[in-house]
Amino acid sequence: MFIDQARIYIKPGDGGDGCVSLHREKYVTQGGPDGGDGGHGGDVYFAADERVRTLLDFKYTKKYLAGNGENGSKKNMRGKNGEDMVVHVPAGTVVKDAETGKVVADIRAGDMKKVLSGGSGGKGNARFSSSTRQTPRFSTPGRRTKGRFVQLELKTIADVGLIGFPNVGKSTLLSVVTGATPKIGNYHFTTLSPNLGVYAYGDTSFVMADIPGLIQGASEGVGLGHDFLRHIERTRLLVHILDGAESEGRNVYQDYHDIRNELKNYSEALSKRPEIVALNKADIGAESENAEKLKKELKKKGVPVFSISALNKAGLKDLMHAIGEKLAELPESEPILPDGVIEEWAMEEEKSYDITRQDGAFVVAGDLIDEILFKINPDDFASMQHFQKLLVDFGIIKALRKAGCKSGDTVVLNDVEFDFVD
Ligand SMILES: Nc1nc2c(ncn2[C@@H]2O[C@H](COP(=O)(O)OP(=O)(O)OP(=O)(O)O)[C@@H](O)[C@H]2O)c(=O)[nH]1
Ligand SMILES: [Mg+2]
Numbered sequence: 001m002f003i004d005q006a007r008i009y010i011k012p013g014d015g016g017d018g019c020v021s022l023h024r025e026k027y028v029t030q031g032g033p034d035g036g037d038g039g040h041g042g043d044v045y046f047a048a049d050e051r052v053r054t055l056l057d058f059k060y061t062k063k064y065l066a067g068n069g070e071n072g073s074k075k076n077m078r079g080k081n082g083e084d085m086v087v088h089v090p091a092g093t094v095v096k097d098a099e100t101g102k103v104v105a106d107i108r109a110g111d112m113k114k115v116l117s118g119g120s121g122g123k124g125n126a127r128f129s130s131s132t133r134q135t136p137r138f139s140t141p142g143r144r145t146k147g148r149f150v151q152l153e154l155k156t157i158a159d160v161g162l163i164g165f166p167n168v169g170k171s172t173l174l175s176v177v178t179g180a181t182p183k184i185g186n187y188h189f190t191t192l193s194p195n196l197g198v199y200a201y202g203d204t205s206f207v208m209a210d211i212p213g214l215i216q217g218a219s220e221g222v223g224l225g226h227d228f229l230r231h232i233e234r235t236r237l238l239v240h241i242l243d244g245a246e247s248e249g250r251n252v253y254q255d256y257h258d259i260r261n262e263l264k265n266y267s268e269a270l271s272k273r274p275e276i277v278a279l280n281k282a283d284i285g286a287e288s289e290n291a292e293k294l295k296k297e298l299k300k301k302g303v304p305v306f307s308i309s310a311l312n313k314a315g316l317k318d319l320m321h322a323i324g325e326k327l328a329e330l331p332e333s334e335p336i337l338p339d340g341v342i343e344e345w346a347m348e349e350e351k352s353y354d355i356t357r358q359d360g361a362f363v364v365a366g367d368l369i370d371e372i373l374f375k376i377n378p379d380d381f382a383s384m385q386h387f388q389k390l391l392v393d394f395g396i397i398k399a400l401r402k403a404g405c406k407s408g409d410t411v412v413l414n415d416v417e418f419d420f421v422d
Helices: 170-177 222-232 252-266 289-301 316-329 341-349 367-373 381-393 396-402
Strands: 005-011 044-048 063-065 085-089 093-097 103-107 112-116 148-154 160-163 195-201 204-210 237-243 275-280 305-307 354-358 361-365 410-413 416-419
Touching: 005 085, 005 112, 044 093, 044 103, 063 085, 103 112, 160 170, 160 222, 170 195, 170 204, 170 275, 170 316, 195 316, 204 316, 222 252, 237 252, 237 316, 252 289, 275 289, 275 316, 289 305, 305 316, 361 396, 367 381, 367 410, 381 396
Parallel strands: 005 063, 044 085, 160 204, 160 237, 237 275, 275 305, 361 410
Antiparallel strands: 005 148, 044 112, 093 103, 093 148, 195 204, 354 361, 410 416
């Protein structure tokens, strides 16, 4: 089966928790806090890999999880960082947020891009000792991370896209001008997934993609049309191959317009892409009236037309020369720019909270509060002192003030209740 789309789950690693430990040694009266920090969670990257040609693997393996950071331990031992997850994809893969469809990254040859960061590790109690607080009995937890579903779409990056009805000789042309070895057969839909070939032109080269044959209705998905058209969206030049000999009882004039219509219906941008037309199979018949009519029309429009025989390798030099010259004039294909989702993703990872009024009290609730309260020991004075500092650092005190909280008002954070002192 032909797969060029996949939906997978990715998750960066959680941060490891900080450790609470008090150093104890025989005959040593005073032990100190020696709980180490948690390690950081691993990041998730996407990397272009030449050995990966399709998105087939993603049909079987759907979860890609970076390693969690290890918890800190006594003797000031820092937890190990979690391993990064590198997802290997073919160059030309676009990564989208499966929920919103926004582009997260466009992975091109040689790229390795980070899309999600691992959670930072928590701090061990050794970090919280000070001259006034010699035995802190608390640490902070590592940051937990959320996983995401992403949609991968492979958009072949080629300079030239060979398009046309089935059986017109697209694969044959690719095979005779480049080193590619696509399947060739005298039946429709011989080609089921795109083939790429490199053509050396002067001291440069360009990449040609042969895609499966298009048929009427392709733009609406008939014959997997959309999947095929997606591959040529990023080409710089289209080479439209037609059966100039009308060997299957075709009408070459009609064929040309049918395919043009499909392109236009699929994407306005694609239909405006520069085009070169090749009338193939010149070896088996003189060109018909339809062919003459088409040639005249294309001449008027300024579209170059070539008569070729891919089988006999006739007329190919002129065609390839025209392709090379045209490409030299055209700008490089534009990368697909990310929609800035990466920043949004990072921001969403930030914990939040809300302040509401209940029975005269100010109730503060949310992820952030849970995180702060997690591992705080309400019975330990030093721990509560640290807790107050966190409330200031995270701007919660300021937010309470803004919400109208005054000295003497009651503030409720989960199961911790205290009087506001300002
Ligand atoms: N006589 C003649 N036959 C050709 C020529 N080019 C291709 N063919 C034949 O046409 C048939 C189809 O060729 P392919 O290259 O597989 O055609 P395609 O356009 O890639 O077809 P799909 O992959 O099915 O879309 C094969 O039998 C080829 O040998 C040509 O210039 N002259
Ligand atoms: Mg083919």
